[in-house]
Amino acid sequence: MKVLVTGGAGYIGSHTCVELINSSIDTVVLDNLCNSSEKSLDRVREITGTSPVFYKGDVRDEALLERIFSENEFDCVIHFAGLKCVPESVKKPAEYYENNLGSTLVLCKVMARHGCKRLVFSSSATVYSAVNEMPLKEDSIKGDCTNPYGWTKYMGERILTDIATADPEWAIALLRYFNPIGAHESGLIGEDPRGIPNNLMPFIAQTAVGRRDRLTVFGNDYNTKDGTGVRDYLHVVDLAKGHVAAIGYIMEHKGAEPINLGTGTGISVLDMVETFKQVNQVDVPYGFGPRRAGDVATCYAQADKAKRLLGWRAEKTLEDMCRDTWRWQSSNPDGYGE
Ligand code: NAD
Numbered sequence: 206m207k208v209l210v211t212g213g214a215g216y217i218g219s220h221t222c223v224e225l226i227n228s229s230i231d232t233v234v235l236d237n238l239c240n241s242s243e244k245s246l247d248r249v250r251e252i253t254g255t256s257p258v259f260y261k262g263d264v265r266d267e268a269l270l271e272r273i274f275s276e277n278e279f280d281c282v283i284h285f286a287g288l289k290c291v292p293e294s295v296k297k298p299a300e301y302y303e304n305n306l307g308s309t310l311v312l313c314k315v316m317a318r319h320g321c322k323r324l325v326f327s328s329s330a331t332v333y334s335a336v337n338e339m340p341l342k343e344d345s346i347k348g349d350c351t352n353p354y355g356w357t358k359y360m361g362e363r364i365l366t367d368i369a370t371a372d373p374e375w376a377i378a379l380l381r382y383f384n385p386i387g388a389h390e391s392g393l394i395g396e397d398p399r400g401i402p403n404n405l406m407p408f409i410a411q412t413a414v415g416r417r418d419r420l421t422v423f424g425n426d427y428n429t430k431d432g433t434g435v436r437d438y439l440h441v442v443d444l445a446k447g448h449v450a451a452i453g454y455i456m457e458h459k460g461a462e463p464i465n466l467g468t469g470t471g472i473s474v475l476d477m478v479e480t481f482k483q484v485n486q487v488d489v490p491y492g493f494g495p496r497r498a499g500d501v502a503t504c505y506a507q508a509d510k511a512k513r514l515l516g517w518r519a520e521k522t523l524e525d526m527c528r529d530t531w532r533w534q535s536s537n538p539d540g541y542g543e
């Protein structure tokens with residue numbers, strides 16, 4: 206079995222490379238390193254003993270993709286490559302549509318030309334509308350996205366679903382991730398955001414290590430158990446294993462299938478801060494600030510479909526997520542150092 210991993214040097218991609226290699230799957234990475242470091246792939250080799258084959262380049266470069274598909278016979282593709290920063294997408298919408306949708310279109314064109322019609326796509330819980338009751342199910346209402354990033358995932362799913370309808374040979378898993386956090390237990394790979402982190406866990410970790418003065422908790426007047434926002438955080442290694450399970454599924458089933466990858470449990474901002482402090486015996490100074498525009502109070506998955514279709518469920522605990530994040534952050538205070 207041979208798999209092309211676009212965006213494989215990134216946060217989720219590098220953890221998925223480890224799980225693919227550990228499952229004896231030949232792993233080839235295509236990444237332009239616009240939001241990652243090649244060092245992550247050296248670390249994948251340190252963990253697994255095997256280096257993924259690496260092509261540096263852009264998924265939208267059709268000539269390059271053509272060459273990669275001529276040099277390799279892939280059983281399927283995992284498409285992580287894309288831009289993912291919500292506030293940046295509001296400032297640079299065209300860049301987001303161009304990258305996230307352009308890469309998906311070029312990839313599908315070249316895949317079809319080479320008769321490779323199995324794809325795992327990185328989607329997101331952000332495709333769901335805010336009007337839904339919790340938990341979010343795969344058939345909950347979608348749309349009303351509050352930013353261009355969310356719309357690129359919504360439209361990406363739409364494009365892929367139409368492609369699978371037009372040509373029943375396609376098998377596509379539309380994996381809707383909830384909130385991936387944590388790091389590989391070795392502490393060798395983890396999340397390394399550029400600039401000031403937007404997401405909660407990297408901000409907590411950088412505050413604990415002294416790179417940020419204090420965390421601002423965005424809102425403490427939500428209708429939740431302690432007034433702070435509630436999300437469904439899952440360990441990135443569990444998420445990576447979900448991709449291996451999804452490959453097993455699309456080897457056997459055609460069509461485009463949306464599947465939530467989450468734990469099904471909601472955790473508040475204060476739960477997270479307190480667990481991080483207690484598990485790691487570190488201080489995380491914080492204060493309360495106003496709500497962040499576009500945030501919902503609560504978001505968590507119904508995770509049954511992944512169990513039923515993929516035989517996958519998240520196994521790691523919140524304590525594991527906090528401990529493994531800290532092991533990565535404290536042993537790599539500047540991430541990959543680039
Ligand atoms: P990441 O930025 O760490 O990884 C994405 C990788 O894609 C990076 O290595 C980047 O250099 C590469 N890339 C971007 N555009 C490219 C292009 N045109 N050609 C080649 N390489 C390109 O992000 P991540 O957190 O690992 O996310 C992976 C995927 O999962 C993304 O599609 C993201 O939108 C999606 N996702 C992430 C989250 C999350 O919270 N991290 C949640 C839901 C969905």
Ligand code: UDP
Nearest residue numbers: 403404405408421422423434435436474500
């Ligand atoms: N959050 C926060 N301070 C931060 C970053 C995030 O209080 O510096 C809160 C945010 O309001 C939300 C939760 O933490 O309730 C998760 O935010 P994140 O951006 O990680 O995920 P998303 O909101 O995109 O699901």
